[in-house]
Each structure stands twice: as structure tokens, then as C-alpha cells.
Amino acid sequence: MSNLEKNISDWRKQLAAGGIKSPAVLDELENHLREDVEKLRRSGMELPDAFNAAEKKIGAAELLRREFEKTSSKRWRVDHERMYSMLLAVFVTFNLATIGGGFVILRLAGGRWEGPVGHLPESAIPWVSTIFNGYTIAMLVTLFARRYQPALGVKLTRYLSWALLPALLFGPLLGLYGLLFVDRNRSKTSVARAQ
Amino acid sequence: MIPKELVAASAEALILSLLSKGESYGYAIIQEVRARSDNHLQWTDGMLYPVLHRMENNGWIKSRWVKMENGRKRKYYSLKKDGTRALDEQRAQWLKVHGVLAQLWKEQYV
Numbered sequence: 463m464s465n466l467e468k469n470i471s472d473w474r475k476q477l478a479a480g481g482i483k484s485p486a487v488l489d490e491l492e493n494h495l496r497e498d499v500e501k502l503r504r505s506g507m508e509l510p511d512a513f514n515a516a517e518k519k520i521g522a523a524e525l526l527r528r529e530f531e532k533t534s535s536k537r538w539r540v541d542h543e544r545m546y547s548m549l550l551a552v553f554v555t556f557n558l559a560t561i562g563g564g565f566v567i568l569r570l571a572g573g574r575w576e577g578p579v580g581h582l583p584e585s586a587i588p589w590v591s592t593i594f595n596g597y598t599i600a601m602l603v604t605l606f607a608r609r610y611q612p613a614l615g616v617k618l619t620r621y622l623s624w625a626l627l628p629a630l631l632f633g634p635l636l637g638l639y640g641l642l643f644v645d646r647n648r649s650k651t652s653v654a655r656a657q
Numbered sequence: 658m659i660p661k662e663l664v665a666a667s668a669e670a671l672i673l674s675l676l677s678k679g680e681s682y683g684y685a686i687i688q689e690v691r692a693r694s695d696n697h698l699q700w701t702d703g704m705l706y707p708v709l710h711r712m713e714n715n716g717w718i719k720s721r722w723v724k725m726e727n728g729r730k731r732k733y734y735s736l737k738k739d740g741t742r743a744l745d746e747q748r749a750q751w752l753k754v755h756g757v758l759a760q761l762w763k764e765q766y767v
Binding site: 486487494497498519520530532 | 682701702703704706708710730731732
């Protein structure tokens with residue numbers, strides 16, 4: 463192995479030890495390093511000096527790792543955006559399928575909802591319907607604002623964490639309540655009536 | 658030399674502008690920015706790549722590995738439709754900043 467190859471191999475190990483694990487990223491940085499070394503050598507620099515200068519220009523592993531971590535958190539946000547869009551699709555489909563007919567997304571209350579858990583207390587239906595329809599509209603507005611009015615700085619992740627979670631939990635919890643208590647009472651009443 | 662904060666702030670606009678002329682790769686992008694700024698705009702070379710990756714995650718640019726004559730692979734970046742839109746937005750913002758400064762300085766020296 464030539465000096466350059468050994469230097470590059472050691473340098474890659476250093477970067478990996480410093481937290482840059484992705485082979486694709488390491489390959490890309492290595493290509494950059496090689497091109498810079500070649501350029502510096504063409505300008506008359508000796509190999510060890512050229513390598514040291516190029517290595518220094520690329521930057522320290524710790525600094526690079528921190529910058530790449532910021533990129534990962536961005537990727538996380540992009541993934542959240544996809545998840546958010548999927549949830550929106552589920553909500554819209556849900557509304558269309560269960561309420562049925564007309565401009566259903568704007569119909570805020572009074573719709574029929576069978577629910578993913580099954581049985582809801584009758585009195586809860588308008589409330590759950592309102593919550594689901596309200597959130598569907600809020601999600602549409604959020605996505606629209608992020609897409610077409612980025613200057614507003616609508617924060618998708620904050621919205622997801624604090625506003626959407628109760629909606630997702632509330633429906634199934636109410637359904638569970640209906641399943642466990644309301645239906646049991648209904649069954650008891652039916653039995654009593656039969657007797 | 659331009660301070661690193663300003664270099665960082667202008668990085669996306671510079672990359673988008675360069676890629677609007679055709680696909681390119683990290684090392685060439687850095688060299689072109691250096692040459693066009695008479696060496697006043699200096700990135701720490703490695704810092705370019707997280708920016709490129711972030712822009713790719715944003716859906717502004719895409720990349721592909723190309724095999725070179727020496728057998729090595731090089732990663733080329735090119736602009737996507739959303740990138741063109743982002744470039745238009747950034748161009749408008751930078752021109753606005755430039756316009757305000759030019760106006761102020763013109764008043765100052767008249």
C-alpha cells in the first residue's frame with residue numbers, strides 16, 4: 463500500500479471513529495480529498511504536505527459529524543412530513559367513508575362514526591366527529607401554509623406533537639370506554655327487559 | 658475575506674445558482690465559488706457536503722454516482738423542480754437585501 467493509500471485509509475478510520483459512519487459519505491469525502499491532493503501536487507507540493515493541507519481543508523471529524531447530524535435531524539423532519547401527509551390521507555378517507563356524501567370535510571358535527579375500536583356511546587359521536595373533522599381541516603391548512611406560505615414558518619412537528627396526539631388518542635379511548643361500559647350496561651338492560 | 662456567517666448564509670443560494678447551470682460535484686462547486694469570488698468566499702471544504710445532503714433531503718437537488726475513467730466513482734448533483742422554485746425564492750430575497758443596501762449606500766454617498 464502506497465503512502466497516500468495508507469494515509470487515506472487512516473484518515474477514513476479517524477472520521478469513522480469521530481462518528482461519520484456512512485460509507486457513502488466517507489467515499490464522497492475521500493474523492494474530495496484525493497482531488498485536492500492531486501491539485502496540490504500538480505502545483506508542486508510534496509505528497510505529505512499536499513495530504514496534510516487537503517486533510518486540514520476538509521475539516522475535523524468532530525466538526526463534520528456535528529454538521530451531518532443537523533442534516534439527519536432535517537431528514538427526520540422530512541420523514542415526519544411524509545407521515546403527516548399519510549395521516550391526513552387516512553383522516554380524509556376516514557371522513558369520506560364514514561360520514562358519506564356531500565362536502566363532508568366541512569361538516570363539523572353530527573356525522574355517524576363507527577370508529578376503529580367499534581362501539582361509541584351515542585352521545586360521543588358528534589364530539590368525536592367534530593374532533594376528527596376539525597383536525598382534518600387543521601391538517602389541510604397546515605400543509606397548505608407550509609407549502610405555499612413558507613414565510614409564516616408553520617411548525618409541523620410541534621403541531622404533530624401537541625395537537626394531533628390527543629386527537630389520535632381520544633377517539634380510540636372513547637371507543638374503548640363505549641366497548642367496556644356502555645355496551646355492558648346496554649346488555650344488562652336488555653337482559654332485565656327480557657326477564 | 659468574507660466572514661463565515663455570511664458564507665454559511667449564502668451557501669444554499671450559491672449552490673442552487675451553480676447547479677442551475679448544470680450538474681456538478683462537491684470539489685468542482687467549491688473551486689468554482691472560490692474562482693468566482695477571487696478567493697474571498699472560502700468554505701471549509703467538508704462543510705459543503707452536509708449542506709448538499711440537507712438540500713437533497715429537502716428535495717431541491719438529486720444526486721447520482723458516476724464512474725470515472727480511473728475507476729473511481731464521483732457523486733454528481735443536479736437541480737430538481739423544487740430546487741428551481743427555491744432558487745427563485747432565494748434570488749428574490751438576496752436581490753431585496755442587495756437593493757436595500759444599494760439604496761442606502763447611494764443616499765449615503767450623494
